[in-house]
Amino acid sequence: MNDDLRYVYAVCRPPAAPLHADLTGVGGAPPRQLTHEGLVAVVSPVPERDFGREPLRAHLEDLRWLAETARAHQNVVAALATVTCPLPLRLATVFHDDSGVRAMLEDESERLHRILDRIDGHVEWGVKVWLGAASADGDGSGDREGSAGGAAAAASSHAPRSGRDYLRRRRAGNAAREEALARADVFARRLHGDLSRYAADARLHPVQSGPLTDAGSGRNILNSAYLVPRTWSEEFLELIGRTEGTRPGLRVEVTGPWAAYSFTDDPDAREEPHGGEGAARQDAGGAP
Numbered sequence: 001m002n003d004d005l006r007y008v009y010a011v012c013r014p015p016a017a018p019l020h021a022d023l024t025g026v027g028g029a030p031p032r033q034l035t036h037e038g039l040v041a042v043v044s045p046v047p048e049r050d051f052g053r054e055p056l057r058a059h060l061e062d063l064r065w066l067a068e069t070a071r072a073h074q075n076v077v078a079a080l081a082t083v084t085c086p087l088p089l090r091l092a093t094v095f096h097d098d099s100g101v102r103a104m105l106e107d108e109s110e111r112l113h114r115i116l117d118r119i120d121g122h123v124e125w126g127v128k129v130w131l132g133a134a135s136a137d138g139d140g141s142g143d144r145e146g147s148a149g150g151a152a153a154a155a156s157s158h159a160p161r162s163g164r165d166y167l168r169r170r171r172a173g174n175a176a177r178e179e180a181l182a183r184a185d186v187f188a189r190r191l192h193g194d195l196s197r198y199a200a201d202a203r204l205h206p207v208q209s210g211p212l213t214d215a216g217s218g219r220n221i222l223n224s225a226y227l228v229p230r231t232w233s234e235e236f237l238e239l240i241g242r243t244e245g246t247r248p249g250l251r252v253e254v255t256g257p258w259a260a261y262s263f264t265d266d267p268d269a270r271e272e273p274h275g276g277e278g279a280a281r282q283d284a285g286g287a288p
Contacts, residue, residue: 004045005052005094006101009076010086010259011112012040013120017083026072034098036105039112042080043101051094060092081259085120087112088259111266122200122227123257125236128208129191129222130251131184180249181219187247188222191240198236199226203262218251225262233257 007026014035025031029044049055059065073091080086095101105112196202207220228236243252 005048006034006043006097007046007051008089008093008095008101008104009042009044009073010080010088011105011116012042012080012084012086013038013116014040015080015083019079019083023076023079024072025076026069031076034101036102037109039105039109041101041105042076042086043098044076046094051092056092056094077259081123081257085116085122086259087115087119087264088261089264115264115266118200119227119260119263121231122229122260122263123233124260124262125226125228125233125254125256126258127191127195127222127224127226127240128220128253128255129184129188130218130253131180131221132218132249132251181221183247184219184221184250187250191243191252192222192224194239195224195226195236198232198239199228201227201263205262221250227260227263228257230257 009025009031015033019031021030023030025044027044027046027050029046031042031044034041034043050059059069070091077086077088095104192202192204203225205223205225207223209220226236237254240252240254
């Protein structure tokens, strides 16, 4: 263990209960608690051959290794969230030894206590609004025409009769798409405002696109996170539930409860209050 580095998952106050004895972290090592003046760093040993500066830089380009490490990191943080309100650290936060971890707790003590005070008793809920692919592309008639039985006939009967007819249909399709996007944006803004009233804080993350979006999921209109008191979570979810089916073509996706990954910044360090505009969230871990 002398050659091992210390991987730090999170900082918290002393948990009310022990972690499960079978819990393992990155590399299969069980996490342990390192306490310093009222703060607890949850750590496990990791080999320098994988987490030293140069090897780590190479590993971070390996998507398979990154995904495996992120899952192990998240498993430990999720277990912590059942017994306390942890402050997750960034994925692959490592120190040379226990002394380095204690020095971090000492140097960052005031800031860490402020953040822990803010997230105490809270959980994070993620909310996304999706506009269905058919709505985002127009009126969806192309999807209906492409169904089995009569597809060729439909394509023939709906083919543009002239260049002018083609341009007219294209303008109509663009107008329908813009109208659908405008309605979705109004819905998302209203939902975000309603949900923010149940939250101590909120973040608007960049909408997902490209490889972050599953095929067929549609267009991401809202990608948000809310820091909600545990005692208000039921009302928060009920409010979301009441929106189901109220806007055809729109789907609301809820994830959580999570540790407060999106709220690990220091409120005293902000230049101005965060009403929602936020930094991109990383599902594997936040940054203090």
